[in-house]
Structures are given as C-alpha cells and as structure tokens.
Amino acid sequence: MVTVALDAKAEWAYPFIDAAAPTHPSLIDSRHVTDELFGFTNVPMAVWIDEQGMLVRPAEQATIERSPLRDLDIPEGLPDRMRVMFEQVKAIPDPSEGYREALVDWVRHGATSRFALAPDEVVARSRPLGADEARAAACFELGQEVWRTEGNEAAVPWFREAHRLDPSNWTYKRQAWTFVTTPDGSAEPDLMQGPNDVYEGNWLDDVLAAGGGARYYPPLQL
Amino acid sequence: MLLDSLTVDDGAFATATGWAAKPEGLCKGDVCVPAPGARRDDGALDVTVVADRLGMPLVHDEARGRWALGPATVGGRALTTAEAPDLELPDRDGNPFGLSALHGRKVLVVAWASW
Numbered sequence: 001m002v003t004v005a006l007d008a009k010a011e012w013a014y015p016f017i018d019a020a021a022p023t024h025p026s027l028i029d030s031r032h033v034t035d036e037l038f039g040f041t042n043v044p045m046a047v048w049i050d051e052q053g054m055l056v057r058p059a060e061q062a063t064i065e066r067s068p069l070r071d072l073d074i075p076e077g078l079p080d081r082m083r084v085m086f087e088q089v090k091a092i093p094d095p096s097e098g099y100r101e102a103l104v105d106w107v108r109h110g111a112t113s114r115f116a117l118a119p120d121e122v123v124a125r126s127r128p129l130g131a132d133e134a135r136a137a138a139c140f141e142l143g144q145e146v147w148r149t150e151g152n153e154a155a156v157p158w159f160r161e162a163h164r165l166d167p168s169n170w171t172y173k174r175q176a177w178t179f180v181t182t183p184d185g186s187a188e189p190d191l192m193q194g195p196n197d198v199y200e201g202n203w204l205d206d207v208l209a210a211g212g213g214a215r216y217y218p219p220l221q222l
Numbered sequence: 223m224l225l226d227s228l229t230v231d232d233g234a235f236a237t238a239t240g241w242a243a244k245p246e247g248l249c250k251g252d253v254c255v256p257a258p259g260a261r262r263d264d265g266a267l268d269v270t271v272v273a274d275r276l277g278m279p280l281v282h283d284e285a286r287g288r289w290a291l292g293p294a295t296v297g298g299r300a301l302t303t304a305e306a307p308d309l310e311l312p313d314r315d316g317n318p319f320g321l322s323a324l325h326g327r328k329v330l331v332v333a334w335a336s337w
Contacts, residue, residue, distance in 0.1 A: 001330045002321065004311065012336040017314045025319045027311040029333075036293050037240070037307045039300030040333045047306075049321070049329040055304045062332060107328060119304035126301035129293060135279040138292035142283050145224055145290075158283075171335075178337040189337045 004029045006043060008144055008175055012189050031144060035171050036137050039127040042170040042217055048106060048116070056106070056116040058126035061093070061217035064100040085192070085204050091213030095220045102222050115222060125221065136166030143176070152179045156198055163201060168210065173201060223291040229266040240307050241276065241294065243267060248276060251303025255296055 001024045005013035010030045017026050034040055038047050039059040046062030047055055074086045102115040110116065117125065127133075143158030159176035166172060177193040181202075193203040207213060223230075223238040232243040241248045247256040257275040262268050269291065273280040277295035282288075294302060306329075310320040321329065 001332060002319075002324070003332045003334060006333055006335045007337070009336075014314060016334075016336060025313065025324075027313055027319055029311050033311075034309065034331075034333060036300075037309060038331070038333075043333050043335045046330055046332040049306045049324075049331065051326050051328060053306050053322075053325055055301065055306050058301055059333075062330075103330065110328070122304040123297065123299055123301045126299045129295055129298060129300045131277070131279065131295060134277070134292040134295045135281060136292075138279050138281040138290035141224060141292075142281060142288065142290045145288070146283075146286070174335070174337050191337065193337075 002027060004034050006032055006035065006040065006171060006175070008032065008147065009179075009189070012187075015188070032140065032171065032175070035140075035169075039129075040171060041127065041168065042174075045217075048103075050111065050116070054119060055122045056111075058117075058122050060125075061095060061220050062099060063094070063096045064103065066094050066096045067092075070094050081194075081204065084208075088204065088207050088213035088216075092216045093214060093220070095222070098222050099220065127218070132165040133169070136162040136164075136169065136172065139165065140172050147179070156180075160199060163199065167201075167206070170216070173199075173206065174203070177202060225269060225289040225291060226287065228269040228289065229262060229264075230269055230272075232261075232265075232267050235267055235272070239278075239291070239294070240302075241272075248272065250294075251305035253297070253302050 003022065003026045005028045007013040007028060008030050010028045013028055044062050045059045047059050048057040050056050069089050074083055106113040106115050139158045140162040143155045143162060146158060147155035162172045174193060177199060178189040180196050180198045181193050182190040195202045207216060236242045241250045243261060247254045248260065255275050257272060260267055260271045260275065269280065273291060279292040281290045306321065308320065308322050310318050313319055
C-alpha cells in the first residue's frame with residue numbers, strides 16, 4: 001500500500017502521518033498531481049496497480065472500515081446547520097465491507113479476481129474528462145502556484161474558476177475552502193468548510209446542491 | 223503542467239504529462255496521436271500544437287506571464303491508458319519515492335487529505 005496525502009499545505013498532513021507511524025510508503029502530493037494522473041476527485045479514493053504496472057481499477061471511493069460517523073447518534077439541540085451536516089455525513093455511502101472483500105480477493109487471486117478489470121474497462125470506468133474538467137485542472141494548477149508564491153488572496157480567482165468549471169471535483173473545492181475557513185496560525189485545517197466571504201460555495205450547501213451525502217462519491221461499481 | 227513559454231523540452235513534457243514525443247506522434251501507453259508540426263526545428267515541442275492535438279486546454283495567466291497546460295481530453299476519460307504513471311513524490315521527511323520501486327508487487331494507492 002502507498003498512501004498519498006493531497007495537501008497543498010504539507011505540514012497539515014504531518015500530524016496524521018506521525019500518529020499513524022505507517023510502515024508503508026506514505027507520500028505527500030502537495031501539488032495535487034495525482035488528482036490529474038489518476039482522476040482523484042475526493043478522498044478517500046484509491047487505484048489498484050498490478051505486478052506489471054497496469055491499473056486494474058480506476059480511481060474510486062475506497063474504504064475498508066465503516067466510519068463511526070455513519071452510526072453517530074446526532075446530539076439533541078444542535079444548531080440546524082450542524083444537524084443537517086451530520087445528517088448528510090451519515091448519508092454518505094459506506095461500501096467498506098464490499099470494498100475490503102474485493103481487495104482481499106484481488107490480493108489472493110490476482111488477474112483471475114473478478115474485481116481486476118481489463119485495461120479497456122479501467123479506462124472506460126475512469127472519470128469522464130471533457131473540456132471544462134480539463135480546463136479546471138489547469139486553473140487549479142495555476143491557483144496552487146499563485147497560492148505558493150503570492151498567497152491565498154491572489155490565488156482565489158483561479159480556484160473559483162476551477163470550482164465553476166468542475167463543480168463535482170471536491171478535491172479542488174475542499175482544498176481551497178480550507179484555506180479561507182481555517183483561522184490564521186491554526187495547526188489543523190478547518191473541516192467544516194462553512195459559508196465564507198470568498199467563495200459562493202461551502203461544504204454543506206454544495207453537498208445539498210449535488211443531491212446530498214448519498215451522492216458525495218461517484219457510485220462504486222465493484 | 224506549468225510553463226513560462228510556449229515551447230517545452232520533450233523530456234519535461236513526458237515527465238509531467240506521461241505523453242512521449244515519438245516518430246509516430248505523441249504516445250502514452252499504447253495510444254499514439256499523430257502530431258505533425260509538434261516538434262520545432264530546435265528540437266523542442268510547440269506547446270500550441272501539442273495542446274491542439276491532445277485536446278489539452280492551455281490557460282494563460284497574463285499577469286504573471288505563465289501558462290498551465292491541462293490534461294489531455296482525446297479519449298474523453300481521466301485515463302488514456304491503463305498503464306500506471308511513473309509517479310515520484312516525497313515522503314514525510316522529503317525523501318523521494320517512486321512507484322516504480324514497487325514494480326512486481328500489487329500496489330494499492332490510497333488518496334487521503336487532512337482537510
């Protein structure tokens with residue numbers, strides 16, 4: 001296994017890596033190059049690569065343990081916005097059991113596993129990429145470069161354009177929202193990514209606009 | 223791919239995009255796209271020609287004199303080929319690690335983020 005942190009601000013990933021003390025390669029993609037190379041549009045997502053260096057599954061929702069958030073009892077008396085956010089998080093599909101079984105099957109049976117896809121099928125199942133999505137990738141890359149060299153305010157127009165062109169790419173949105181909703185000097189990114197004065201969108205309203213938590217990831221086709 | 227001019231070294235282009243300039247055209251895995259006029263007399267690639275042939279958007283940041291070349295849309299999918307890219311990224315300590323080091327083994331690449 002190789003884990004890749006899609007974090008423009010790499011130091012935000014450090015505490016998680018340090019706590020996990022991984023024995024596998026744990027990499028940091030501070031320029032989001034794997035978004036484009038594999039088609040990652042959210043996290044967690046994963047690809048499978050066989051012994052010959054061929055992808056046998058494209059980027060897809062990947063989890064092997066049920067998130068405790070799915071079974072969380074929503075506390076009484078929460079502000080409406082917080083309650084709705086919990087409801088949408090609980091509605092996010094949890095394919096962990098099937099995904100784990102598929103992964104184990106591939107590890108045991110390799111190319112004969114029914115979950116290992118033929119090359120044409122891998123390509124066909126990868127994310128549709130049209131002119132708008134490709135242009136969004138270019139805008140996001142420019143935005144990241146400006147963010148690194150000039151700061152967030154100068155990068156915002158490029159991030160906004162990426163969001164407009166590719167609204168279903170949560171990686172572009174969540175990365176950029178976090179930059180404006182995290183208090184200055186915070187050691188951790190803000191996970192709520194709520195309404196702000198910089199972007200029209202925010203996590204909850206965009207999830208609701210996209211059809212709710214149930215549609216947060218492209219459907220997993222095992 | 224970020225660019226400061228509209229010409230690019232073919233090696234840098236291949237590293238960034240996975241598309242290699244070959245006599246038969248621009249190739250990635252087993253997919254080749256004819257690209258007459260892509261290679262200039264000085265050996266560099268003409269980015270505007272390459273972008274047109276591969277359906278790559280070329281976005282210009284006029285204020286900073288920089289371009290960004292987006293991914294190829296020729297196949298209409300995020301993946302043009304099932305051949306995994308030869309990716310190299312740093313680990314927590316800044317040491318580079320290439321996926322090619324795991325050739326011969328099954329690899330699960332998991333994307334996550336702090337946000």
